[in-house]
Amino acid sequence: MSERTIRGSGAVWRASRAAVKRRRVQTVVIGLVVFCSTATVLLALAVISAARAPFDTAFEAERGAHVNAVFDPAEASAEQLAATAHRPGVEAAAGPFDQAVVTIPTDWVGRPPGPLTLVGRPDPAAAPVDRVELLSGRWATAPGELVMATAGGSGEGNLGKSVTTNTGLKLTIVGSAADMSQSAGGWVTPEQAAALHPVGRQMLYRFADADTEQQLTASLDKATEGLPKDAVANGQSYLVLKQAFSAGADAYLPLMTVFGVLGLIVATLIVGNVVSGAVVSGYRHIGVLKSIGFTPRQVVTVYLTMVSVPAAVGTVLGTAAGWAAAYPILQTAFSGIATGTAVIAPAGWLPVATLLGVPLLVALAALLPASRARRLSAAQAISAGSAPRTGRGLKVQRWLSGTRLPRAVSLGLGQPFARPARTALTMAAIALGVVTVTVTTGVTGTLAKAMSAPDEYTHIDVLTGGFTVDKGAPRLTQEQTEAMLHAAPGADRVSVRGLVRVAVVGQPQVVFANFYGGDAMVDHSRLNVVEGRPATGLGEAEAGPAFLDQRGLKLGDKVTLVLDDRQTTVTLVGLESQGNANALTSNDATRALLTPDRHVVEYDVRLAAGADAKAYQDAVSAADPTLSTSVVTAGTAGPVVAIRTFSTTFSVLLSVVAALGVFNTLLLT
Template sequence: MSAVWRASRAAVKRRRVQTVVIGLVVLCSTTTILLALSVLNAASSPFDSAFARQRGAHVVATFDASKTTDTHLEQTVRRPGVQAAAGPFGRAVIEIPKEWLWMSAGPLTVVGRADPAGPLDRVDLLAGRWATAPGEIVVNSPVGGDPSRLLGTKLDLPGVPPLTVVGFATSMSKSAGAWVAPEQMTALHPTGFQMLYRFTSASTDGQIRTGLATVTAGQPADSLTDAQSYLTLKHAFSASADSYIPFMTMFGVLGLLVSALIVGNVVSGAVVSGYRHIGVLKALGFTPNQVVAVYLAMVSAPAVVGCVLGTVLGTLLEQPILSVAFSGIETGTATIVTSPWVPLVCLLAMPTLVVAAALIPALRAHRLSAAEAISAGSAPRTGRGLRVQRRLSGTRLPRSVSLGLGQPFARPGRAMMTMSAVVLGVTTVTLTTGLAGSMVAAGKAGKHSGVALVDVQVGTPARGRHVPKLDDSRIEARLRSLPGADRVTARALTKVHLAATTNTVFVNFYRGDAPAEAEQIVKGHWPSGPGEVAGGPSFLKQHGLKVGDRTTMYLNGRQTDVTVVGEVMLGNAQAMDSNWQTAAELAPDTSAVEYTVRLAPHADAQAYVRGVEEADPGLYPSLRSESPDAATTTVVGFSSAFTLLLTIVAALGVFNTVLLNTRERRRDLAMLKSIGMTPRQVVAMTVTSVAGLGAVGGLIGIPLGMAGHRLLVDHAGVLAFPESMKDVWHAPQLAVLTLAGVAIAVLGALVPARSAARLTIAEVLHNE
């Protein structure tokens, strides 16, 4: 083995440039793959770990206390398929009369539990203690900051003594918004019972429905009012991160393919250009297996170094990317980190992939005998390449160009691998260009360039502001009457309880002119009648809804059935949209909290803002600045970074090919120079040899990139793109992309081409 190692080290020293190329390629690919695996792992593993640690409930079920009893519910725990159960607990929905803690006015689900432990849903205390006596309450915290400073806060409810916050806790099952002692629950007049179930089989929605049907069999009709599946919570946990997984995975796969192609190309070139060296090794007594080991060790060393550096770089970039991917998500006790196996897999898999890619061309050295290798290394080369070059010499092309165009036919296998790397590079550039076009179009949706927007906040005492002197309807009329106003939209924000969930959701109720969101409907239509709502893809996915589904909203003891009539392109992940008619059914006294005024073209925005301030001191106007969309910036930034990495990798593949070609053809280059070829002609010939491959690679890569773009935008979880935003390709843009392959090829060929041009005849003859 010492002889093999010494021969491998000598091979690395002779091919320093190829060694660096392999290291850089593996570094870039490892970084890309690690980031893709990190997001994929973080989308599920942290939730699963925290959920298992708390013994989370597969289903949080609510039963109507007027239609069943706690005795009947206790019998359900012994039904087939029930692994564990807890309850029944008393459950009430109270109305918070005004802003409290971090919550706005609206419903709050409260459950009576004697302690946070138990067989299921072991609630984690974050601060304070558990509520053990009347007058105490523990609040579910979204986990963020230090909630202990808010201990002792009072909650005043009509008809009952004030409740004092004695603790903050969190539940991965999201079984309640707050908890009180069972004695306190009696004073809140519970209207339902809560049961927590864990089933033996609960990995799919179908198994959840089967288990729920089993435990509710024999219960009075319509006694089950709500049932929240943990799968819905898991989807909500990863809703934002899921939108990044498709394109990061695609970039990771592209990186792997490019790496395999380039490593195979390097080893193949090393074997072909080292025939004489292989013959000498075998003549000295190296066995065929030892010769193969020399070439595998030659690529393994830089691959390991590149893999380690890529893993370190990916680990440094991991947390910032995960922070963006999980921003705005209530993570509970889950810690957003990736499992240790992710970097370990990269450290083991990438060198293995490099060795596997190098093995096939290295086996060629295994088959050669010593005499055959030595003669092949010194004999002049003939064949298809020369025949093609002779035919091209009969054309009117410059001689340097015709010679360059014929070179790929001398090494068709190497040319195909080089062109494949260019194809993947162009595919990546095309994919990113299309993705950027779709995201930019999405960011501009609902925005009116050149038209000023003024947001008018309504003052409230809770925010330390004056209350308007004008009532709700007069405010809208006043805003419309001011000079420059074109369209006025009133918005009320209310927190409601949604059927089949234990937590509350926000609803935007609109009045007046249609808001900007109405122009972003991709399915169905904007809510125009009572009982109609719309939501973004993230909100609908988190709550298991789609266009056409019906659900029930509860507020202040009222309820109304609503139908999802539209899907908004982006929407708010925490809120749905509706209209004033629906608000009237739930809260007839609803008032707007904000007005959006779109001014007429060329209107004086500052004058309008001053007019609003003079109209009523309780109105607080501000001129909206249309800043870049965060999702657009993030996705375009990520994809651009990955594209840069993969484009560099593809260019390095071309660089390696040209370097091998120039080293193999040193004698030919010296002969061409001796008969009068200038350095510029040498550069032109060398660049032309890969420019043709780049052009063909561009023509192949463009449709592949377009197909990848369509696949990504059709499966983006956080955005629902309309067809108009998917069709982003135009003739001038495609024409420029056609040149991307040529640009990658020229970029990779330029340095070795200039090196070949500086090669002197004397230097070549001396080496010969």
């Protein structure tokens, strides 16, 4: 028995290997279909897992705060706030910590001038809430020391550097840290914070009921019951941070999921179609195998092996390709988002899941048609050949033969009725191919329109560089630079973008504020406003959905901006198509309410029709070598190119898969 089993297994393998070599077209079709489908499914799962798991994992590891509440020191004492930690529903609490806002008047460690929110805390390593993770250096233990908050990187290169506030206070960076609660822009000792005349006191809470915003609001109300009505200046929910964390990836999720699901369905249908066709067209081969002693089970094994070999190769290559592409896609999806200590990477189990799951799916799709082989006797298989069973579609074929259609046409029209299963699978493949192209065209067109240039002109980006070792100090002032850009040959319009960091009253984190001015308060790189209107009036601002979601804001709300001991209230009047989660946009008139310095970082020059872009760049460089120029034409912006490349690649892959299914059907017919 053992000898016969070994000899039988060897015969099955030799027959399977011969079938793979002989049916090269089918082998290539199966391998390519599985390759494309595996890559798309792995990419879709990678983005989904990265958008959901990292925040929760890092947040729980740090005992993140469900609510970061800031209280008015004039309304509630430190003793009153400390007592709230023992109220019903409070699972744990940390604080109160003094919170102060200082202004940094010059560039510091790669950051522009602006306000900095500081919180006075002792070493939080063992804190019951918000265990800030120290990435480099040590915690502040003496006055004059600063632990800088960072959204990414260790910050080790900044250790030992000094920061001087507008009041002359010198702070030395002794450490760099990150926290998922985003509770501060930096940390100092409690004594240092108290000396800075704090404008708020911070309490960090973890509640027993914290699954929804309603529960968090109710829990905070219970914890602060008995305090003066205006004691709570602001409360930041961790759910808002979590939503902002995955906001960038959410823009990719629908597109990735559609491609992943379509790839999976196409793979299943096409493999089933190919294997079914292989069994039908190989009836004579099946008969020969049975006539020389192959059992029905061995015949099924031959055909399952025949499809599993290319499927395994396609799965391995598709997994490798999808895994390699997952990292750059995730970096793009989470760019501009404060990820804190969360690790942005695809889940480690994904390659294992695809390596095991896809071949299993292929085997299941192949099992049903392959099992038909075991019901055929050797004589039936040899005599049947590749013809359909008698009587299938006979009435339709007879009716078609009686029409005036050419015989070739009537025979062709009758084939779908002779093989209904194969026809259904082929139609499904065609339909999915059309759906893929339609979805891709629509989504790509919409995203590209939202991100591309608003006109067909050529634009020149002019970036201000400041002092550089090789080019020296800038030759021109801001006003002289703008006048030169207007006067250079070919200029049609010059827009100006100023950038500063401003504090938002009631928020622990400072934000970037873009102020547009010049000939027009919009340039080619500014995002489109998809709801409301552009912020062109005094005291108006616009922002992306991530900015609003992270702070619990909506259109029509007012926020107060603070810069250089000045403050002004702006109304959110426009929603941008996306935008940085830590940036808002306003105009030059509103900027003047906060600071007389325009803080220009970029000029957008729209060239006149037919102007020589290279000559304009040369003229700018000759006037001031510290200015950096680049040419941008309509539709060539980075995000637009990335979206088109990504969607086109996957559209072509899935269209090729569907086309191969149709080709295989025609070949078998």
